[in-house]
Amino acid sequence: MKSNESAENYLETILILSQKLPVVRSIDVSVELGFKKSSVSVAMKHLREKGHITVSDAGYITLTETGKEIAEMIYERHNFLSGWLISLGVDAKTALEDACRIEHVISKESFAAIKKAVEPHFSL
Numbered sequence: 548m549k550s551n552e553s554a555e556n557y558l559e560t561i562l563i564l565s566q567k568l569p570v571v572r573s574i575d576v577s578v579e580l581g582f583k584k585s586s587v588s589v590a591m592k593h594l595r596e597k598g599h600i601t602v603s604d605a606g607y608i609t610l611t612e613t614g615k616e617i618a619e620m621i622y623e624r625h626n627f628l629s630g631w632l633i634s635l636g637v638d639a640k641t642a643l644e645d646a647c648r649i650e651h652v653i654s655k656e657s658f659a660a661i662k663k664a665v666e667p668h669f670s671l
Contacts, residue, residue: 554599559621559625560576561600562619564576570607572606572607572608573587576608621650624649627658627662628642628646628649629645631665
């Protein structure tokens with residue numbers, strides 16, 4: 548389940564949008580991320596080729612099982628890490644930015660260890 552940071556960000560965005568909108572389209576992703584439609588179209592093509600999303604004839608984007616797995620992993624890391632940093636006194640903007648960087652590079656093992664050590668001391 549190896550993917551790159553850009554792909555992970557797109558998958559996470561699709562997951563978040565799918566929780567807010569009845570359907571997700573490339574234009575929704577473009578608006579959410581502030582990217583050009585052409586850039587998002589290229590990214591969606593790559594995600595389709597890797598089997599992380601499907602796109603209907605009407606242009607509706609759906610995460611596949613592997614896409615959803617990656618998106619949920621990144622989203623969990625993002626929420627946990629940003630919440631933890633905020634609880635340590637880091638201002639929210641910095642915490643969100645740092646969590647966004649950390650979530651892509653931390654190993655499963657290290658994230659699990661941090662989560663195990665931190666969770667008993669506070670709830671997110």
